[in-house]
Amino acid sequence: MDFSFLQDSWELLLKGFWVTLRVFFASGLIALVLGTFVAVARVSPVPAMRAVGTAYVTLFRNTPLLLLLFITYYGLPAMGIDFGFFWNVSLAAGLYTAAFVCEALRSGINGVPLGQAEAARAVGMPFSMTMTQVILPQAFRLVVPPMASVFIALAKNTSLVAALGLADIAFRLQGLMRDYPSSRTAVFLTIAAMYIIIVAAISLVASWAERRWKVESR
Amino acid sequence: MSTLLFDVPGPRARRRHQILSVVTVVVVTAFLGLVVWRFASTGQFDYELWEVFVTPAYIEIILEGLYYTLLAAVMAIAGALMFGMLFGIGKLSDHAWVRWPCWAIVEFFRAVPLFILITYLWALYRFQIELLAPLVIGLILYNGSVLAETFRAGINAVPKGQVEAAYALGMRKSAVMRIVQLPQAIKIMTPAIISQCIVALKDTSLGYIIVAPGLTYAGRQIWREFDNHLQVALVLGAIYIILNLCLEQLGRFAQRRLTESRTVQGDAGADDATLAVR
Numbered sequence: 001m002d003f004s005f006l007q008d009s010w011e012l013l014l015k016g017f018w019v020t021l022r023v024f025f026a027s028g029l030i031a032l033v034l035g036t037f038v039a040v041a042r043v044s045p046v047p048a049m050r051a052v053g054t055a056y057v058t059l060f061r062n063t064p065l066l067l068l069l070f071i072t073y074y075g076l077p078a079m080g081i082d083f084g085f086f087w088n089v090s091l092a093a094g095l096y097t098a099a100f101v102c103e104a105l106r107s108g109i110n111g112v113p114l115g116q117a118e119a120a121r122a123v124g125m126p127f128s129m130t131m132t133q134v135i136l137p138q139a140f141r142l143v144v145p146p147m148a149s150v151f152i153a154l155a156k157n158t159s160l161v162a163a164l165g166l167a168d169i170a171f172r173l174q175g176l177m178r179d180y181p182s183s184r185t186a187v188f189l190t191i192a193a194m195y196i197i198i199v200a201a202i203s204l205v206a207s208w209a210e211r212r213w214k215v216e217s218r
Numbered sequence: 219m220s221t222l223l224f225d226v227p228g229p230r231a232r233r234r235h236q237i238l239s240v241v242t243v244v245v246v247t248a249f250l251g252l253v254v255w256r257f258a259s260t261g262q263f264d265y266e267l268w269e270v271f272v273t274p275a276y277i278e279i280i281l282e283g284l285y286y287t288l289l290a291a292v293m294a295i296a297g298a299l300m301f302g303m304l305f306g307i308g309k310l311s312d313h314a315w316v317r318w319p320c321w322a323i324v325e326f327f328r329a330v331p332l333f334i335l336i337t338y339l340w341a342l343y344r345f346q347i348e349l350l351a352p353l354v355i356g357l358i359l360y361n362g363s364v365l366a367e368t369f370r371a372g373i374n375a376v377p378k379g380q381v382e383a384a385y386a387l388g389m390r391k392s393a394v395m396r397i398v399q400l401p402q403a404i405k406i407m408t409p410a411i412i413s414q415c416i417v418a419l420k421d422t423s424l425g426y427i428i429v430a431p432g433l434t435y436a437g438r439q440i441w442r443e444f445d446n447h448l449q450v451a452l453v454l455g456a457i458y459i460i461l462n463l464c465l466e467q468l469g470r471f472a473q474r475r476l477t478e479s480r481t482v483q484g485d486a487g488a489d490d491a492t493l494a495v496r
Binding site: 047058074079157160177191192196200 | 224225227231235238239242243246253256257259260262326329330331332333334337338341342416420421422423424426427434437447448450451452454455458459462463
């Protein structure tokens with residue numbers, strides 16, 4: 001296998017790696033904040049809020065990310081709303097992933113022992129306080145493994161922004177394979193390895209967080 | 219289950235909930251109104267942008283795309299199930315020379331984005347095979363690897379006593395897997411398998427990258443001509459949502475049928491699996 005293409009293009013690949021990381025963090029932040037709100041809405045005592053949360057998850061979980069990207073990249077500017085290239089594409093990944101963050105978090109909320117919510121109510125806490133002081137802090141700790149899977153999926157999904165022309169690492173694949181036809185497999189393996197690095201990093205952080213924040217005595 | 223997070227509301231809480239309900243409805247309506255207003259003021263409702271979707275010639279293009287999308291999805295799901303079963307069992311093998319390659323293949327294809335996998339497969343076999351092939355092969359490799367993990371977990375979830383009982387009856391290892399472990403694992407794993415099918419169906423949209431026939435390719439043909447990206451994406455999105463909801467319903471039906479035929483003791487595990495996914 002011929003890895004000589006790296007000599008000329010390692011800089012290009014590193015730049016692409018940085019773009020991928022930026023999209024990942026931007027959309028991850030959107031997903032985390034929005035997903036938490038949707039999860040709280042889905043377990044709230046107000047039926048209308050629950051309906052809105054369910055509708056959000058159903059709509060965004062069942063739409064292919066690529067179509068959401070088309071909507072935010074082509075559709076928003078057509079409607080006269082434009083956050084700029086970078087945020088337009090990150091927004092789609094964020095909105096999409098928020099639905100999965102919500103579902104992961106909801107499973108965590110269901111995993112917090114019932115007695116905790118009952119005890120919180122017994123000392124007179126209202127729903128908002130039960131949620132922010134008792135349930136959510138534990139739920140976040142419980143959902144580290146499923147949340148890691150959600151963010152690993154997000155890291156891989158960010159590759160789709162290349163279809164719209166954002167120059168991340170996935171974007172470099174076609175160009176490099178065209179320029180170095182004899183080392184196509186080497187190019188593929190190199191770019192795959194860069195994604196594997198991100199995935200491995202997320203797994204490492206997750207296993208560290210899981211050990212660190214383990215909920216004792218369940 | 220989550221309703222236990224709060225008390226049965228008293229008169230004051232009920233009033234508060236009513237107010238919050240009204241606020242929610244108002245906010246959502248305002249947001250949707252804003253969207254409609256933006257649509258209207260930028261001319262996104264113009265008839266010529268939507269006309270294609272009631273023009274028979276273009277409906278035909280969309281239906282053809284739908285056919286190829288479903289074809290790709292069915293082939294991918296069938297292939298992924300076989301791949302997953304094979305490698306899931308492979309990862310549990312007693313022989314290290316089977317276990318290790320299976321582990322490496324599954325982990326690799328789980329970590330690589332489908333986008334670059336499909337692009338690579340397409341570049342590798344450009345013009346030599348049908349355009350749907352790189353998409354389908356990519357989907358099989360990715361979803362199959364995820365399903366391999368699912369199968370492995372399902373097989374491990376079958377109570378140990380059953381395996382021991384099967385050995386005690388004199389069954390050989392392959393028979394234990396085939397007759398005892400696998401059928402039960404599939405029942406336990408039905409919800410996870412269905413959600414993976416939905417993932418595979420959604421990912422058929424990636425055929426767009428390699429210009430493989432399908433819904434997104436049909437969309438590309440339409441917006442090339444009418445310059446209506448937003449409208450096309452909304453219509454295609456609606457089609458995908460409907461397909462996925464049908465698939466989900468089908469899965470729920472299959473799950474009910476499978477669990478109903480089981481004896482009482484196995485049901486708890488199946489319910490847990492449902493909770494974890496839904």
